Amino acid sequence: MKLQSRHLLGLEGVRKEDITLILDTAISFKEVLERPIKKVPPLQGKTIVNLFFESSTRTRISFELAERRLSADVVNFTAVGSSVSKGETLKDTARNIEAMKIDMVVIRHASSGAPHFLTRVVEANVINAGDGAHEHPTQALLDMMTLREKYGKLEGLRVCIVGDILHSRVARSNIYGLKTMGVDVSVCGPATMIPRNIEALGVRVYYRLEDVIPQVDALNVLRIQLERQKSGLFPSLREYHRFFGVTKEKVDRAPKPITIMHPGPINRDVELSADLADGPHSVILEQVTNGEAVRMAVLYLLGTSN
Amino acid sequence: MKTKVLDADGLRRTVNRLSHELVEKNKGVQDVVLVGIRTRGEYLAHRVAKKLEEIENMKVQVGVLDITLYRDDLRGRLDQPQLKSSEILFDIRGKVIVLIDDVLFTGRTIRSALNALMDLGRPAMIQLLVLVDRGHRELPIKADFVGKNVPTAHGQEVKVEMIEADEEDAVYLIENDEKEKLL
Numbered sequence A: 001m002k003l004q005s006r007h008l009l010g011l012e013g014v015r016k017e018d019i020t021l022i023l024d025t026a027i028s029f030k031e032v033l034e035r036p037i038k039k040v041p042p043l044q045g046k047t048i049v050n051l052f053f054e055s056s057t058r059t060r061i062s063f064e065l066a067e068r069r070l071s072a073d074v075v076n077f078t079a080v081g082s083s084v085s086k087g088e089t090l091k092d093t094a095r096n097i098e099a100m101k102i103d104m105v106v107i108r109h110a111s112s113g114a115p116h117f118l119t120r121v122v123e124a125n126v127i128n129a130g131d132g133a134h135e136h137p138t139q140a141l142l143d144m145m146t147l148r149e150k151y152g153k154l155e156g157l158r159v160c161i162v163g164d165i166l167h168s169r170v171a172r173s174n175i176y177g178l179k180t181m182g183v184d185v186s187v188c189g190p191a192t193m194i195p196r197n198i199e200a201l202g203v204r205v206y207y208r209l210e211d212v213i214p215q216v217d218a219l220n221v222l223r224i225q226l227e228r229q230k231s232g233l234f235p236s237l238r239e240y241h242r243f244f245g246v247t248k249e250k251v252d253r254a255p256k257p258i259t260i261m262h263p264g265p266i267n268r269d270v271e272l273s274a275d276l277a278d279g280p281h282s283v284i285l286e287q288v289t290n291g292e293a294v295r296m297a298v299l300y301l302l303g304t305s306n
Numbered sequence B: 001m002k003t004k005v006l007d008a009d010g011l012r013r014t015v016n017r018l019s020h021e022l023v024e025k026n027k028g029v030q031d032v033v034l035v036g037i038r039t040r041g042e043y044l045a046h047r048v049a050k051k052l053e054e055i056e057n058m059k060v061q062v063g064v065l066d067i068t069l070y071r072d073d074l075r076g077r078l079d080q081p082q083l084k085s086s087e088i089l090f091d092i093r094g095k096v097i098v099l100i101d102d103v104l105f106t107g108r109t110i111r112s113a114l115n116a117l118m119d120l121g122r123p124a125m126i127q128l129l130v131l132v133d134r135g136h137r138e139l140p141i142k143a144d145f146v147g148k149n150v151p152t153a154h155g156q157e158v159k160v161e162m163i164e165a166d167e168e169d170a171v172y173l174i175e176n177d178e179k180e181k182l183l
Helices: A014-034 A058-069 A092-100 A114-121 A137-151 A168-181 A208-213 A227-232 A237-244 A283-304 B010-028 B040-056 B106-117 B178-182
Strands: A047-052 A073-078 A105-111 A125-131 A158-161 A182-188 A204-205 A218-221 A258-263 B002-006 B032-039 B060-066 B096-104 B127-131 B143-147 B156-162 B172-174
Touching: A014 A137, A014 A168, A014 A283, A014 B143, A047 A092, A058 A105, A058 A125, A058 A137, A073 A092, A092 A105, A092 A114, A105 A283, A105 B127, A114 B060, A114 B178, A125 A137, A125 A283, A137 A168, A137 A283, A137 B060, A137 B106, A158 A168, A158 A208, A168 A182, A204 B178, A227 B040, A258 A283, B002 B143, B010 B040, B010 B127, B010 B143, B010 B172, B032 B040, B032 B106, B040 B060, B040 B096, B040 B127, B060 B096, B060 B106, B096 B106, B096 B156, B106 B127, B127 B156
Parallel strands: A047 A073, A047 A105, A105 A125, A158 A182, A158 A218, A182 A204, A218 A258, B032 B060, B032 B096, B096 B127, B127 B143
Antiparallel strands: B002 B172, B156 B172
């Protein structure tokens, strides 16, 4: 068993066997997280640099913990206050870091394709931790792990991604991954936030939450970027909440309980009501735990393959 | 070529004897827990546990250890071994752990298992029980309970078959002739 690629850049084109291998491996790492000593040795002697050109709290912490729990040596790099603010290019930054003998790079960047570019200039294994509006593969993997844990399988499940699909790398990675695993995927949001031709990816589009809620097992509610309001994509947060906010009142109309997912951080009572976020059908904190397990699995599978 | 060195009856008797030895050495099974190394060691551990219950009229806890993460040959292998979970659902602190595996060879698996166990807590003692000791140790490791000593050459292979995963209970000595190895 081995992954096909030595990088994880996205879930587009990733084989079903590979996704299954990552999810199966992640279950074993979840067991490691339950132990009193949450550390295992497979990446001993490997050096990993976390290149974060965009601010992030939970993804960076999650990656860093995963790396340390696999006994890797970890270096963190954040764009603020670094050589980047002195005008260094990504290529030079990467080359310089590579000259320091690193084995793996985890990168988050505001530009789509930055991780792909990196694979052409460095020898290290590259893991995409979010690039522009393109992909965020580990987030989608942890979402899939959470769903599989809850339902025992992915095939045949019905999942709707709600919110700003246009700007969301989480949505894109989820669509690619879920479709590969045989999940029925739909998206729902204001027309201004649904990319044209998204149906080409094999998803159904809904413009009213009320229409999609009776049809799904789980809702993956995306974070609304508050700054998007200024760009005129929706009139006001209040109006967004009224039409696309996921609330108890709306999901209670479904014939059976709907699992609530959110990649965080939540704008409470904007895209998701607080009572649902904290309610019995929310798996938001499981997603966070699974995120660590999934990242350990990806790091382990890539880091021990060469 | 395949030679049967232990048949089903032989294997059963060996497990019985090992269980008795275990009870004798530990003066009962108080504080004793069994940890089987995936996959055959796990089956063996369950068989020993059953026998111990017969002998001492006491249930002994059984855990399963997956040593993949602790292997020293994890990198550089062409194929990655499938990682599985360890299932040790009890506290090993202060316990006498009897580590169980089917074949003792280089000792590297046992080294990995010892490291894995140490990360789970501090047992009072760890003992080693194996069905077959085939020699050729590469590390200073010795078993406390040995089912059968099978002298082997390096090219040979010892295969333990157990009804839980295979067609029969048996131990085979397999000759890998050089030609087969090249293929």
